[in-house]
Amino acid sequence: MLKNIISVFFVLLLTISYAKADSVDDWLAGLKSKFSGTELVFAMTSHPGSDGIQALVPEFTEKTGIKITFDIMGEGQLIDKTLLECQSEDLKWDVIMIAAETSPQMLHDNCTIPLNDYLKDQTLAPSEPFGMDDYVPAYLSLFKMEDQIVALPFAGETVFLTYRKDLFDAQGLSAPKTWDEFLSHAKKLKTDDVAAVVMRIGRGWEFTYMWSIFIYPFGGDMIDLEANKAQIDNAGNAASLEYLRKLLPYGPVGFENYHWDTSMTAIMEGKAAMSIEASALAGEYENPDKSRTAGKLAYAPLPAGPAGAYSGVWGWGLGVKKTSKNHEAAIAAIAYFTSKAKHQEYVNAGGPVSRTHVLANPDNQAKHPYYQATLDTLEQAAALYAKGKSAVPKTSKWFQISDVMGVYGSEAFVSERTIADALSEMNEQVQKILDD
Amino acid sequence: MTNLQKIKNFKRGFAPFFAKREYLFYIGPAFVVTFILMFLPLFQIIVGSMHKWEFGKPLFESDFIGLKNYIELNYGYVSFGKSLMKTAIYGFGSLGIELCLGLLIAILLSNMRRTKGLFSAIFIIPIVIMPAMVGLTWKMYLSYDGLVNWVLSLFYIPKVNWMGTDLALVSLILVDVWQWTPFFILILFAGLQTIPKDPVDAIRVDGANDLQTFLYVKLPLLTPLIIIVCILRIIEIIRNFDVVFAIYQGGPGSSTETLPIAVWRMFMSQRQVGMGSAFSLILILLSFFIAFIFINFLKKTRVTH
Numbered sequence: 001m002l003k004n005i006i007s008v009f010f011v012l013l014l015t016i017s018y019a020k021a022d023s024v025d026d027w028l029a030g031l032k033s034k035f036s037g038t039e040l041v042f043a044m045t046s047h048p049g050s051d052g053i054q055a056l057v058p059e060f061t062e063k064t065g066i067k068i069t070f071d072i073m074g075e076g077q078l079i080d081k082t083l084l085e086c087q088s089e090d091l092k093w094d095v096i097m098i099a100a101e102t103s104p105q106m107l108h109d110n111c112t113i114p115l116n117d118y119l120k121d122q123t124l125a126p127s128e129p130f131g132m133d134d135y136v137p138a139y140l141s142l143f144k145m146e147d148q149i150v151a152l153p154f155a156g157e158t159v160f161l162t163y164r165k166d167l168f169d170a171q172g173l174s175a176p177k178t179w180d181e182f183l184s185h186a187k188k189l190k191t192d193d194v195a196a197v198v199m200r201i202g203r204g205w206e207f208t209y210m211w212s213i214f215i216y217p218f219g220g221d222m223i224d225l226e227a228n229k230a231q232i233d234n235a236g237n238a239a240s241l242e243y244l245r246k247l248l249p250y251g252p253v254g255f256e257n258y259h260w261d262t263s264m265t266a267i268m269e270g271k272a273a274m275s276i277e278a279s280a281l282a283g284e285y286e287n288p289d290k291s292r293t294a295g296k297l298a299y300a301p302l303p304a305g306p307a308g309a310y311s312g313v314w315g316w317g318l319g320v321k322k323t324s325k326n327h328e329a330a331i332a333a334i335a336y337f338t339s340k341a342k343h344q345e346y347v348n349a350g351g352p353v354s355r356t357h358v359l360a361n362p363d364n365q366a367k368h369p370y371y372q373a374t375l376d377t378l379e380q381a382a383a384l385y386a387k388g389k390s391a392v393p394k395t396s397k398w399f400q401i402s403d404v405m406g407v408y409g410s411e412a413f414v415s416e417r418t419i420a421d422a423l424s425e426m427n428e429q430v431q432k433i434l435d436d
Numbered sequence: 437m438t439n440l441q442k443i444k445n446f447k448r449g450f451a452p453f454f455a456k457r458e459y460l461f462y463i464g465p466a467f468v469v470t471f472i473l474m475f476l477p478l479f480q481i482i483v484g485s486m487h488k489w490e491f492g493k494p495l496f497e498s499d500f501i502g503l504k505n506y507i508e509l510n511y512g513y514v515s516f517g518k519s520l521m522k523t524a525i526y527g528f529g530s531l532g533i534e535l536c537l538g539l540l541i542a543i544l545l546s547n548m549r550r551t552k553g554l555f556s557a558i559f560i561i562p563i564v565i566m567p568a569m570v571g572l573t574w575k576m577y578l579s580y581d582g583l584v585n586w587v588l589s590l591f592y593i594p595k596v597n598w599m600g601t602d603l604a605l606v607s608l609i610l611v612d613v614w615q616w617t618p619f620f621i622l623i624l625f626a627g628l629q630t631i632p633k634d635p636v637d638a639i640r641v642d643g644a645n646d647l648q649t650f651l652y653v654k655l656p657l658l659t660p661l662i663i664i665v666c667i668l669r670i671i672e673i674i675r676n677f678d679v680v681f682a683i684y685q686g687g688p689g690s691s692t693e694t695l696p697i698a699v700w701r702m703f704m705s706q707r708q709v710g711m712g713s714a715f716s717l718i719l720i721l722l723s724f725f726i727a728f729i730f731i732n733f734l735k736k737t738r739v740t741h
Contacts, residue, residue, distance in 0.1 A: 083707070204686075253599070
């Protein structure tokens, strides 16, 4: 009896896996008949997500005949070039890697096309292997503007706490539950060789990225989108900036000029005890070929401030350039690369997880110690979203606003200005941008 | 009018004009190319600076706002005054050190007999490195555990935070001095080689020592060259973007927000092409103004000679 049950189980398993493989192959065969010989150019930045996508390309090209070339550049360069030249037909890109912060602008400036109607076409994105409902909802919502899908998420990220287990154990510490506790941990963990805390805090958008994590837990706010009003000059924001200033002595020397890459390097080289950084970097931390601290790190959701515990979501998506002559082939390609069927393979190649079934898989959770913290932090981001707030307000002017906040905020952080002066100036300038 | 008459009229009208001014045929093409490449963009910058011109919007569709962009230069969130001050400190700080150091090393080099060629070859290396590469390399050197602090530690000097607000501008001067002092050395060394022997011999016969020979003969003869090198460098420093951006991106705070960084932020982050054009135009005028002062000084020194 047991033998029969086991046999039936295996037959079923084989049938399911065959059917799955078959449906992906059918999808690719359909694309081959339609688009074979098409050449697509993907504009991307150096990122673990780009590595993951590139790992999927050989099979895709072999089975569809669609050739893909990558134009890889620095993050700032990609964003600048995209915003500057996106409407130009001379820029021969078909697919653009779009930062969540710039996606409202992409649509507003007519740089990319809405994907909704194309994604209904079963030859381009068949429901099952593609799996629209399987994206982490918060990541997909980053690229949805008034129900129009600007891009498909493939490298979603949230911000969580990373800490060194060995250093915490030596001090008898556990993951901090509040920001006050975090500060008190920082005081204990700082040594001449190891900084207590690292995070991206250099001026500009990176400062705003990090500050937005602290704004809401301290009762602050940024913009009232409905009233089109800047709400930056408030006590909560002042408290959050004051708190960041308190962290400054416990960061590494030169902390005020730290960016995401320096922050990541500090953790990987074992020069920092705690990090508040993007979840997308955790795969690099845990790569023993690259990181000295692989296996020594633990992850936790963000501590709570006086007004609660909140995080945010950011990330990258793949959108299709409006001036591309290959809209359908490009959409089919990005649907494939971000599909449910290929996501595990993409994650295995180093791509940051963006789909629910991979994140919730117990095997994956055991293999990737940061998956649980990612899920917990996504709940913190959902709690913020439930309040009608977000770390990345959906306005086409966010890129300008975040730069203003990031410059004045950085000036206040390094005490070039008083916090009150910085917030007042920031409010005035942001309101100007909103009114324009 | 018959064709013959037309030709005769042309001969009477334009032909004699061009016959007397043959040079116009030779400089004409170069003038047209220069006009298209230089003056048209400059004209666009001037017109753009008087419009509320934003990215994605054609200039002719933007609102004319007169001199508003210039009036608001100092009151927007990118302050022209502060940026100008930082550019001046960076520019004149670098120039002063490079000139003194360059002149000193050029004199030492001119007194060497054998290894001049070797040193000249070594000195050219920093000049030919890409500015962005210089920035990225020095970002590592200036880190707390980097090369600069290691060198300081050899002299028992405590480590310094070069990436902090206090020393960020000093670090930029240091990088510029490293990269561009060799330029002064090479040019001034070449200049020293061309100084005629007669006046030097004459002042020696009169009993002048080395210092007096340098101050009263060599330095005055070298002054035109020094001015030309200074003009080239100051214009280059005023528009230096790559190195500053690669190391500091204008931060921490706004401690390294020089004029080119401010212009970049106006264009790229704020998408205010009109305001960015106003910044750019002032930057161009500033370069002209400084070059004008130096050139005037150059003329005076020639008259004196």
